[in-house]
Amino acid sequence: MTATLEPLKKSFKAQMLEAREQAITASVNRLLSEKGFDAMTVDEVAAEVGIAKASLYKHFNSKEELACAAMVQAIQKAQGYLEDLNAQSADNTEAEFEGARTSVALYKLKASTRWTLQLKLAGQMPTLPSHNSSLRASLMASRPYMDGLMKVSDLLGAWIVQAQKEGFINAALPPITVLYTLYARACDPVVEFLKMSELHSNEEIIEMVMTTCFDGLMVRKTKAS
Amino acid sequence: MTATLEPLKKSFKAQMLEAREQAITASVNRLLSEKGFDAMTVDEVAAEVGIAKASLYKHFNSKEELACAAMVQAIQKAQGYLEDLNAQSADNTEAEFEGARTSVALYKLKASTRWTLQLKLAGQMPTLPSHNSSLRASLMASRPYMDGLMKVSDLLGAWIVQAQKEGFINAALPPITVLYTLYARACDPVVEFLKMSELHSNEEIIEMVMTTCFDGLMVRKTKAS
DNA sequence: GTCTATAAATAGATAGAC
DNA sequence: GTCTATCTATTTATAGAC
Numbered sequence: 001m002t003a004t005l006e007p008l009k010k011s012f013k014a015q016m017l018e019a020r021e022q023a024i025t026a027s028v029n030r031l032l033s034e035k036g037f038d039a040m041t042v043d044e045v046a047a048e049v050g051i052a053k054a055s056l057y058k059h060f061n062s063k064e065e066l067a068c069a070a071m072v073q074a075i076q077k078a079q080g081y082l083e084d085l086n087a088q089s090a091d092n093t094e095a096e097f098e099g100a101r102t103s104v105a106l107y108k109l110k111a112s113t114r115w116t117l118q119l120k121l122a123g124q125m126p127t128l129p130s131h132n133s134s135l136r137a138s139l140m141a142s143r144p145y146m147d148g149l150m151k152v153s154d155l156l157g158a159w160i161v162q163a164q165k166e167g168f169i170n171a172a173l174p175p176i177t178v179l180y181t182l183y184a185r186a187c188d189p190v191v192e193f194l195k196m197s198e199l200h201s202n203e204e205i206i207e208m209v210m211t212t213c214f215d216g217l218m219v220r221k222t223k224a225s
Numbered sequence: 226m227t228a229t230l231e232p233l234k235k236s237f238k239a240q241m242l243e244a245r246e247q248a249i250t251a252s253v254n255r256l257l258s259e260k261g262f263d264a265m266t267v268d269e270v271a272a273e274v275g276i277a278k279a280s281l282y283k284h285f286n287s288k289e290e291l292a293c294a295a296m297v298q299a300i301q302k303a304q305g306y307l308e309d310l311n312a313q314s315a316d317n318t319e320a321e322f323e324g325a326r327t328s329v330a331l332y333k334l335k336a337s338t339r340w341t342l343q344l345k346l347a348g349q350m351p352t353l354p355s356h357n358s359s360l361r362a363s364l365m366a367s368r369p370y371m372d373g374l375m376k377v378s379d380l381l382g383a384w385i386v387q388a389q390k391e392g393f394i395n396a397a398l399p400p401i402t403v404l405y406t407l408y409a410r411a412c413d414p415v416v417e418f419l420k421m422s423e424l425h426s427n428e429e430i431i432e433m434v435m436t437t438c439f440d441g442l443m444v445r446k447t448k449a450s
Numbered sequence: 451g452t453c454t455a456t457a458a459a460t461a462g463a464t465a466g467a468c
Numbered sequence: 469g470t471c472t473a474t475c476t477a478t479t480t481a482t483a484g485a486c
Contacts, residue, residue: 017469020469034356035356035357036263036355036356038261038263038264039263039356039358041460041461041462042461042462042463043460043461043462051469051470051471052470052471052472053462053463054463054464054465054469054470054471054472054473055469055470055471057462057463057464058469058470059469061463062462062463063461063462063463106443127355127356128414130261130352130355130412130414130417131259131260131261131264131352132260133264167444168443168444169442169443169444170436170440170441170442170443170444170445171444172436173433173436173437173442174424174425174433176419176422176424177415177419177433177437178437178442180414180415180418180419181415181437181442182442183414183415183418184413184414184415187355187414188409189353189355189405189408189409189412190402190405190406190409192355193405193408193409194401194402194405197401199399199401200399208398208399208402211395211397211398211441212398212402212403212406212438212441213437213441213442214441214442214443215395215441215443216395216437216438216439216440216441216442217394217395217398217403217406217407217438217439217441218331218393218394218395218439218440219392219393219394219395219396220395220445220446221445221446242451245451266478266479266480267479267480267481268478268479268480276451276452276453277452277453277454278480278481279451279452279453279454279455279481279482279483280451280452280453282480282481282482283451283452284451286481287480287481288479288480288481
């Protein structure tokens with residue numbers, strides 16, 4: 001009996017541990033989103049999780065590791081979303097809907113960006129420190145993070161190239177520039193400014209940022225021009 | 226004789242003081258641009274200026290005041306640039322050049338944005354802390370900063386409204402959204418990413434960011450479409 | 451005003467009991 | 469693993485001589 005229960009017991013214990021660490025990374029995620037790595041203190045994390053600071057250090061060896069774990073969780077979440085999106089329509093080809101040319105690749109890029117903005121507005125997007133910091137080094141050294149980042153970049157990159165081939169994304173822009181421009185939406189201060197102004201709903205903010213990102217500030221000449 | 230020299234002596238002394246403080250704000254400006262407010266330490270500033278830390282505190286009462294002075298200098302520099310730009314062509318009206326419609330207001334907005342990006346690439350654009358920090362409060366409380374910010378916003382705002390009226394800037398976007406989007410170029414991480422990649426010259430980076438900002442990521446349909 | 455030396459406060463990390 | 473209490477390093481800020 002113990003022979004069959006032992007593994008279950010172990011699994012349960014492991015699950016508890018994982019749940020606890022999940023709770024920690026969730027708090028870190030939120031704090032990282034709210035104030036960033038430098039301004040976030042380990043005391044705050046401990047207070048928000050509801051455990052002693054020393055207990056935190058039993059799970060993670062440093063503040064960097066702590067933040068790293070949260071970033072890994074976030075990037076893997078993004079990877080999961082993108083892979084689901086990719087699986088929805090296997091064929092990455094141009095399509096025709098109601099006489100208007102559309103692109104599955106472009107659609108996916110827009111959906112990803114919207115998803116990012118939603119996460120950001122929900123306070124769940126841990127912002128990378130814009131300036132070089134100790135966190136950067138830790139992230140670079142983290143296999144799971146770099147793996148996730150590479151997978152995400154590959155997926156987005158493929159859609160970018162595809163959308164450029166199909167004539168939807170400006171082919172004069174290097175794909176890497178387009179990629180960075182999309183990544184930058186994750187730390188777009190416009191979102192926060194507009195949110196603080198309280199003049200617009202989250203949906204309106206998202207649509208405005210989507211417009212400035214994909215259509216730009218200038219008017220689009222319609223076919224009637 | 227002393228009666229005529231005294232004021233000169235005083236003025237000279239004041240000029241020295243101002244020059245010293247100018248040197249300090251320049252260093253702060255650079256460090257603020259490089260690492261941001263949180264990561265910048267007063268020790269670093271003192272070391273870079275070449276004076277003792279205690280001497281710094283004779284000029285400024287706190288780290289916030291120190292950074293504040295640098296930000297005021299920066300915003301006033303921007304204000305000066307915009308006012309010069311405004312004076313160059315008094316009439317903010319639509320124009321016709323070689324059969325193509327152009328807009329003086331749009332031209333000014335683009336010039337301002339280019340100027341911002343150049344400053345940023347030169348490492349002279351002190352980045353506002355994206356998250357709430359003690360610096361924000363100090364800036365809000367600083368009359369000269371708020372005055373400068375308001376003047377800058379008024380100038381840009383007028384050009385935005387004008388360009389929208391003339392049909393060059395997307396009128397579906399609230400002017401404040403356009404304003405924030407332009408302000409956001411000052412802390413655009415894409416610029417830094419592209420600079421780090423060392424694949425493009427500063428001019429190329431600027432042109433790419435100008436394109437993504439004003440034209441967006443999607444292709445523009447030419448009249449031939 | 452500038453310096454050296456130091457105070458005071460904060461934050462990352464650890465010791466050791468339970 | 470969790471806690472309280474503490475250590476250590478860093479950083480903002482100041483005292484006091486010159």
